[in-house]
Amino acid sequence: MRKRARKTSPAKLYVKGKRTRAAIVSQALRIASGEGLPALTIGRLATELRMSKSGLFAHFRSKEALELATVERASDLFADNVLFFAEGDYEGLEALWNLCDRWLEHIEKAVFRGGYFFTGAFFECVRQHGPVPDRITQTVQVWFEALKNAVGQAHKHWEIRLNVNPRRTAFELNGLLLGAYWAHLMGDRGALEDARSAVLGHLQKLVTKEIPVEAFESVRAFRKYLRERHA
């Protein structure tokens, strides 16, 4: 009878591999969100994780594969923190508000360490082609579509007037958020909270008479109005 070699079971190895891979992507995301994807090198990542370069290569066969996994993780985070709040029970005007509100919150909470995902990344990558820049642009496109669709739903629910253009509204709201983010990074402390009021002011100009005027008195009043609609 052959003596059985004492070795880790394949299942355990698999789990360990998944965990290591997740740890690598975490660190990669930390670097990329602070300094941009091109700042991500296998060498640097290996040093910071105290792994060998070849150990890293066992998980990611190329820099591109690593970059893609990093963008994928960033997209998931963005979806969880922002896009998710325009799905399922959230529709129309509420979804539109949620998108803007949660977008500002994901800056406040510093979900990403720096301004790269997906703002700097978009401006950096939009003129480039390839799997990584395409994936970045795609995430930004999904965000834009979410804003646009929410306006379309709000038309159906008769919350926003039919003469309001979804595309134009999406651009205007996004512009508002982007400007606030820039101001915030330039040290304007009230920029993000001011942006919430500005978004609310903008929405007020678009809604039908179905939405009570009192809802627009303050951000707080608007949140209360949305909660009560659900109850």
Add this chain to the structure above:
Amino acid sequence: MRKRARKTSPAKLYVKGKRTRAAIVSQALRIASGEGLPALTIGRLATELRMSKSGLFAHFRSKEALELATVERASDLFADNVLFFAEGDYEGLEALWNLCDRWLEHIEKAVFRGGYFFTGAFFECVRQHGPVPDRITQTVQVWFEALKNAVGQAHKHWEIRLNVNPRRTAFELNGLLLGAYWAHLMGDRGALEDARSAVLGHLQKLVTKEIPVEAFESVRAFRKYLRERHA
């Protein structure tokens, strides 16, 4: 008597060195403005310029020196194309308009190949420290100050009402431009021209009664008004 060696004169060598250096920075700027500064490597630059790595190193002792020279060139271009039009003869309201107008024009003219300088770059670098990110943030700061100062001058010339906050106005106008740039990159063809009208509409809300209402009828009318003031 020693025979004089036939060699290129120091002056000629100096000129040649300057020219090579300028060519290197040009190519570096092309790469960085399209793909971001971190995408700039000595190896890639050497290949694209058909130079040896050591030849490149003779001009730039480090990657940082090369990056700094590239940002410097980008800053000069930005100053020539945008900031210059808020200096000298251009003051107050006219300077403020020029800054926005020329900023939009530098996008239209694609002064930089991609969206990196100084939009993507700012979002990417603002949380970093070091000579290169500091220089990028500084350029953006100069742009912000130029907007702010123009409002301050417009106060002095009684063109903009004194209760208009320069800092706030600078943020709002910059937000407008940034939003338009984003929309333009997302394929909104009219975004930049619409932004000009939006800037004009914004300025109209700020001015004193010294500025005739007719000036705000269109971008064309406003330009005519400015020309006639100079005459």
